[in-house]
Amino acid sequence: MKNTIVSSIIIMFVACLGACSDDEKKIDEPEVTTYDDPLNGEWLLYETGSSPGSGYNIKKVSANPAQTLTIKDDGTISFNFDSLSNFKFYRLLEDPNSESKVLALYKSDPGTEPQDVSTLRVSYSVSFVNGNLKLGFRWCVEGCHLGFKRR
Numbered sequence: 001m002k003n004t005i006v007s008s009i010i011i012m013f014v015a016c017l018g019a020c021s022d023d024e025k026k027i028d029e030p031e032v033t034t035y036d037d038p039l040n041g042e043w044l045l046y047e048t049g050s051s052p053g054s055g056y057n058i059k060k061v062s063a064n065p066a067q068t069l070t071i072k073d074d075g076t077i078s079f080n081f082d083s084l085s086n087f088k089f090y091r092l093l094e095d096p097n098s099e100s101k102v103l104a105l106y107k108s109d110p111g112t113e114p115q116d117v118s119t120l121r122v123s124y125s126v127s128f129v130n131g132n133l134k135l136g137f138r139w140c141v142e143g144c145h146l147g148f149k150r151r
Helices: 002-019
Strands: 041-050 057-060 068-071 077-079 089-094 101-106 123-129 132-137 144-150
Touching: none
Parallel strands: none
Antiparallel strands: 041 057, 041 068, 041 144, 068 077, 089 101, 101 123, 123 132, 132 144
C-alpha cells in the first residue's frame, strides 16, 4: 500500500513536469528585454517599485504634474523632478557582470575616460518591459525601480 502511494505521487509529479514547457510564454508575463530601444527622447515617470522586505510594491505616479526625463544624443540628461534634477550628464556603459546596460548619472561632464561600473555613485540598470523604460537601482538589494513611458 505504501509503495502504491509513493508510486502514484511520483507518477503525478513526472506528469506535471511533462505538462510544463519552458518554451511556452504565460499570457500575463511581461516581456522583459535588457536593452533593445534607443534611450533618446522624453520619458514620463509613471511608476516606482520597491521591496521593503515583504513582496514587491509598485506605486503609480500621477501624470499631473508630469515628471519627465529627457535623454539627448549629446550625453546630456535632464529631470524635472527634485530627486534627480542635479544630474546633467549621463553615459550608457556595459556591465561586465550582467547583460544589462548601466545608465550612469553625473553632475558635471565625466569626459571620455573609461568608467568602472563598480565605482559609480549614481547608476541604474537599464531594461525595457513591454516597451517601457525601467531604471533599476543597482545597489538596491531587494529590487527597486523607476518606470517610464515614452512621451
